[in-house]
Amino acid sequence: MSQRTVSVRGKRFPVIRDYRLGGKVYQAIEKLSGQRPRYKVYDKHAGPDGDFRVLQIVPNSPRVREYVKVLQRVSRHNSNFPGIIDYHVTAEDVMLVVNWIPGQTLAHHLKNSKTKKGLGISVFEAIRLYHGFAHGLTQLSHRKNIVHGDLKPENLLICREPNRLVAIDFGSAWTVEQSVKREEGDGLSGAYAAPELLSGDRSVDFRSDQFSATVIYYEMLTLERPYDGIGGRAALPQFKSWRDKFIPPSKKSPYARYLNRSVWREVDHVVQTGLKLDYRERFQNRREWLDALEVIKFEISRTSRLCDENLFIVRAMRWINQLFPERKQSR
Ligand SMILES: Nc1ncnc2c1ncn2[C@@H]1O[C@H](COP(=O)(O)OP(=O)(O)O)[C@@H](O)[C@H]1O
Ligand SMILES: [Mg+2]
Numbered sequence: 001m002s003q004r005t006v007s008v009r010g011k012r013f014p015v016i017r018d019y020r021l022g023g024k025v026y027q028a029i030e031k032l033s034g035q036r037p038r039y040k041v042y043d044k045h046a047g048p049d050g051d052f053r054v055l056q057i058v059p060n061s062p063r064v065r066e067y068v069k070v071l072q073r074v075s076r077h078n079s080n081f082p083g084i085i086d087y088h089v090t091a092e093d094v095m096l097v098v099n100w101i102p103g104q105t106l107a108h109h110l111k112n113s114k115t116k117k118g119l120g121i122s123v124f125e126a127i128r129l130y131h132g133f134a135h136g137l138t139q140l141s142h143r144k145n146i147v148h149g150d151l152k153p154e155n156l157l158i159c160r161e162p163n164r165l166v167a168i169d170f171g172s173a174w175t176v177e178q179s180v181k182r183e184e185g186d187g188l189s190g191a192y193a194a195p196e197l198l199s200g201d202r203s204v205d206f207r208s209d210q211f212s213a214t215v216i217y218y219e220m221l222t223l224e225r226p227y228d229g230i231g232g233r234a235a236l237p238q239f240k241s242w243r244d245k246f247i248p249p250s251k252k253s254p255y256a257r258y259l260n261r262s263v264w265r266e267v268d269h270v271v272q273t274g275l276k277l278d279y280r281e282r283f284q285n286r287r288e289w290l291d292a293l294e295v296i297k298f299e300i301s302r303t304s305r306l307c308d309e310n311l312f313i314v315r316a317m318r319w320i321n322q323l324f325p326e327r328k329q330s331r
Contacts, residue, residue, distance in 0.1 A: 006042050008050065013042065019055055021088045021095055026055055040100065043085075052100035053085060054168075057093050064094050070146050071170060079164055080136025101166050106216070107153035113223050121158075123255035124300065126220045127267075129158070131293050133165040134213060138286035141206035149204060151212035152192040153219065191215060191225050195235030195277050207279040210289060214274030221267065222252040226275055235277040248272060260303035266296045 004015040006027050013029040019041065020026075028039035037057040044050040058064050072084040082098040089095075109120055121129070133156070140146050148155075148167055155169040190198065194211035197204060211232060218226045227234035228245040235243075249271050250256060250264035259267070270292045276282045283289035 006044075008042055008052070019095070021086065021097070024086070026053065026097065028055065041097070043097070046085075054082070054098045054100055056096040056098065058096060060089060060092055060094050065089065067146060067170070068094060068096060070140070074140055078136045078139055079162070080133050080166055081140070081170075082166060082168060101157050101159055101168065103157040103159035103166070105154055106156040106158055106165065106220075109158055110153050110219060110223065123221070123253075123258050125163070127296065127300070129163060129165050130213075130217050130220060131297060133167070134293055135290065137167070137209055137213060138206070138290060141209065141286060145205055147204050147206060147209045148212075149197075149209070150193075151209055151216060153216060156216065190233050191229070191231030193232050194279065195232050196279050198232060198236065205279075206286060207282045207284070210274050210282055211276075211279070214271055218249055218271055218275065221249045221255065221271075223254065224252060226271075232277070243277065246272075246275070260299070263296060263299045263303060266292070266299050270296060 005012045006015050006029065007013075016028040016031065016039065018025050018027055019039075024043070024045055026041040026043055028041050030040040032038045032040055032054065039055045041053050041055045042050060043053045046053070068084065068087050071081065072087070075081040075083045082101050084096060084098050086097040087094055112120060137148070137151075140148065148170060150169060151167065155167060157166045157168060158164075159166050192212045192215045194204075194208035197208050215226060215231045218224075225231045226246060227239075227242050230239055230242055233239050233242075234245075248268040250261075250268050256264070270289075273281070273283055273292070274289070283292065
C-alpha cells in the first residue's frame, strides 16, 4: 500500500497516522522524540491554510491535568512558551496540542558558535533574549509553584518576530514525582540539572529552574558550561574537586571587551548566585532574581549612554577642528 501524504504550502509530507481529538483530525507527519510519544502534526483547521502543531501524549494524573491548565493560562500572555491550542483527557492519557514554533534550538546555535566563534547574535542580544526568558519563566513558577524541570539548550528555541527564547519539552517535572531522584546521564541534562534534582534530596521549586537557566546564561556568555564543563554535577561527591574550578563569566567570555566592567560585575553576581550548588544560597524568590537582572539592564543602558556622551565629545572636537583648521595645523 502506498504511503498517504499531505500537501502543505506546496510541500508533501508522509502521514504517519491520524489523531481524532474532539471532532478535529491531526495528521502526524513526523515523530519528534525518540523517547516519548510526540509528533509534528498538520492541523488543516488552523487558519486559512492550516498549520503545523505538536501533539504530546502524557500519562494522565491529577498533577498533569493541573499543570496543563496552568500552562494554558500562562502561555496566553507569555511568548516564552508554546501556546496550548487544545487538550483532551482520556482514562490513560492527556493529549496536548501546542503551537509549532519555527526556529532552531539554542543547542544548535551554541554548537555552531564553537566553530564560528560566536552565537550568531551579539552579546547584547543574548542578554536581552535571556532576560526576556527569565521573566517568562518566573510567571510560570508564580502560579502554583510550577517549574519546567528540564531546562537545557536542546529544549529552548530561538525564535524571530519578536526575537525570543521559547521553552519546549515540558513534562519532565510533571510526569515524575517531584521529589524523585532524576536519572543522571541522559545526554547533557546532568550539567544543567540543579544538584537537588540530581540527588533527589528535596522537592523541586523555582530555584532549581533558576540554576538550570543560569547554566544556560553562562554558556550563552562564555560558550562553555560552568564548573569546568560539568555544571550541576559539581555537587556530586565524586566531583568535589570541581567546585573550586568555578570561573566567573567575565573572566571566560570571548565577548569580555564588548561590555563595560560595571556590567560584568552585575552579570557575575547574577551568575554566581544562580549557580550556587546549595539552593538556599541562590536568589530565594523571583523578585530578587528579576531585580538583579534589572540592574544588569540598567548598567548596560547607563554605560552605553556614557559611550554616547563620549561620542558626542569626539564629534564636537572634530567640528571645532574643522572650524579652526589653522589651530589644528599649528599643533
Ligand atoms: N512546539 C515545538 N515547536 C517546534 N519544534 C518543536 C516543538 N516541540 C518539539 N520540537 C522539536 O522536536 C525536538 C524534540 O522535542 P522534545 O520535546 O525536546 O523531545 P525530546 O527531548 O524527547 O527529544 C526539539 O528539539 C525541537 O526541534
Ligand atoms: Mg527535549
